[in-house]
């Protein structure tokens with residue numbers, strides 16, 4: 054990977070002249086700072102002021118042109134974490150004429166993606182907040198290809214997982230600190246600023262207790278396209294029909310330990326008649342862990358960031374997440390949400406230690422490792438007596454940290470019982486089924502015919518044709534939903550039908566206008582769109 058910015062690709066005088074004459078050009082997508090990504094030509098950055106600079110000139114463009122709303126609270130989020138006040142992006146404005154009095158600009162020839170990593174030392178954050186969003190931001194803009202260069206502006210050093218970030222492009226990513234060594238005034242020829250949030254599934258609890266995002270827009274398919282890319286870059290080939298089935302226990306070695314790990318491994322091996330192996334971030338290379346997980350039948354681990362690796366599990370595999378005492382699994386669901394995304398095709402099982410005897414606490418550790426010695430005595434006692442951590446906000450709740458960093462002796466019969474409620478026979482990967490789930494189109498050529506019998510009775514015969522895409526599909530069950538609504542009323546009569554025509558006589562009045570809504574349903578839960586409403590007069 055090339056470290057240096059190659060100035061050779063650039064005609065310096067032409068570039069400088071273009072900057073002075075044309076200024077900065079910005080066009081963004083998104084209506085709010087939380088969904089905005091901006092494309093710039095000639096965005097500059099002062100490494101001394103640590104500010105981005107927008108130069109006004111004859112041809113400069115700024116869309117959206119927000120005026121001072123640009124500061125309310127910012128132009129955009131620089132990380133994929135929504136509306137976090139440490140992650141805002143903005144620029145300061147100058148007339149291009151000011152360049153005469155400024156340091157000589159150094160031009161960045163590569164197409165740049167400028168963003169913040171949110172927490173590069175935590176593997177869950179690395180994948181969820183950074184790698185997936187960067188990957189799919191690059192998919193969104195065609196000039197962000199493998200020759201693009203990533204610029205991380207959050208100010209952290211490389212961090213333990215930097216090798217993963219390097220897989221996303223052929224050029225070495227640059228950190229904020231390193232920009233100083235390049236020059237005093239950097240000008241990005243072409244750059245994109247901000248990250249797509251379209252793949253994120255979890256909110257960490259900054260404004261309301263943590264939980265799945267309200268509107269998840271990613272499915273297992275996109276997650277698996279990303280993992281396929283990562284595995285290709287890591288030189289890991291998926292072993293087809295690999296011989297032996299096995300279980301992986303992903304252990305932590307510093308804190309939140311499984312105290313009877315040997316016993317657990319033995320029990321799993323015996324119960325499922327499968328080889329059972331342990332891995333940890335401390336003892337295995339990242340590639341080895343991916344290689345092992347990508348062929349595993351089951352992944353068992355304490356709650357924690359390492360569980361994000363279930364994104365590499367094969368379809369059909371089982372994820373077993375172990376929760377320490379007093380931690381309600383329903384309140385901490387980043388890995389459950391991942392495993393149960395539509396199309397991830399993983400089985401998810403949570404087990405919680407409910408026995409106080411089986412937990413080991415560390416009240417005397419520093420606060421950030423769950424210690425509570427710094428709290429007043431009454432509060433310490435309340436925490437120790439409590440049987441469940443109440444829902445809380447991120448990130449420094451001492452009761453949560455105290456419980457999260459307990460070690461656990463896993464009650465083996467209880468765990469096996471919980472797994473057996475879901476995994477009846479052997480766990481294991483299954484052959485990929487394609488396509489996952491396709492939705493019906495609109496029904497076609499809907500018609501209605503009314504007939505009146507006397508002054509109080511009427512009938513409505515409705516018929517329609519199958520959705521256009523059905524003739525190319527094998528669908529287990531095709532049904533139709535029909536709503537009959539009297540014009541001007543808020544309520545309607547719903548029907549589920551198996552055929553393409555039906556005569557309605559119940560509650561149909563003569564000399565009345567009915568609105569008829571029809572949609573097709575595949576396999577009970579794949580609801581298609583309603584066709585244009587039919588107006589039927591009896």
Ligand code: UDP
Pocket residue numbers: 174175176177304305306307308309333334335356357358359
């Ligand atoms: N970690 C680890 N082994 C340990 C403790 C932590 O590999 O014994 C890793 C963990 O997977 C995560 C990072 O260190 O990537 C930070 O762990 P922390 O406990 O702070 O976060 P959590 O796992 O609770 O998200």
